[in-house]
Amino acid sequence: MPRLNFTGRRRISHNHVRITVTGIGGIETFSAELDLAGYNFPSDARVVVEAWRQLELLRFDFGTIGLPQTPASCRLSEFGTAAGLRFRVKVVSADAPRGRLLGVADRIHPTDVQQESLLRVPLLVVRSRDLGREIWKLEFCDEPVMVVNSRLARSKSLVQSPEFQSLVLPEVLRSVLIRIILINEVRVLEESDDWTSRWLRFAISLPGVEPIPEDGGAEADLEWIDSVVGSFCRWRGVDRQFMAFWRETRD
DSSP states (O other), rough: OOOOOTTEEOOOOGGEEEEEESTTTTOOEEEEEEEEGGGGOOOEEEEEEEEEEETTTEEEEEEESSSSSOOOOBGGGSSSSSOOOOOEEEEESSSSSBEEEEEEHHHOOOHHHHHHHHHHHOEEEEEOOTTTTEEEEEEEEESSEEETTTTOOOOHHHHHEEEEEEHHHHHHHHHHHHHHIIOOOSSOSSSSSOOHHHHHHHHSSSTTTOOSSSSSSHHHHHHHHHHHHHHHHHHHHHHHHHHHHHHHHOO
């Protein structure tokens, strides 16, 4: 991206920017709702959203003022966790001199109350202990807990690795939803911080997921859970994660 020229920039109000973070266990993604029509920026000016924390920064291209376009991926997993993340929005000139900063909104916090709650209370608790020959297991105490074998790997490094995430997390999501809907028989979203409500809110927030079946029987419930897991895999790009890992091992 060209060097930015800060001359003549306009301040974009935080009231015209809404950043929502959705996540599960350190693999968050975000969406951005931007109301920039009233600033009279040139239609070909580029819109950039940056996620940052201290010296870490990721940059996402959101198209132009005249033709907004959401990136194929808005994943934040490179940060490890979304805690403490801030965002900024930049509008950058496409005309000479290219890179002139036309407008900026800085130090934006995620504004959705529900998602802020998800940031404060992780969906999936991770612990480690000796599991013998097992690498990991999912336990249900007061909430879902992923246990990683302390003899084999550091839990944080293993769980955050693309290999582990692509192979394990879809099945974790499936198992948790089966526990909630088929075993605990919970299918009504409640405005509470109970773990079942947090997981169901996360499931519903995934792209293209329909409402939870009210009373369609076990077959309809399992079809809905399959649709959630499929949406999660597309959102996370787990097939691409796995293939990148698999190619490295085969080379």
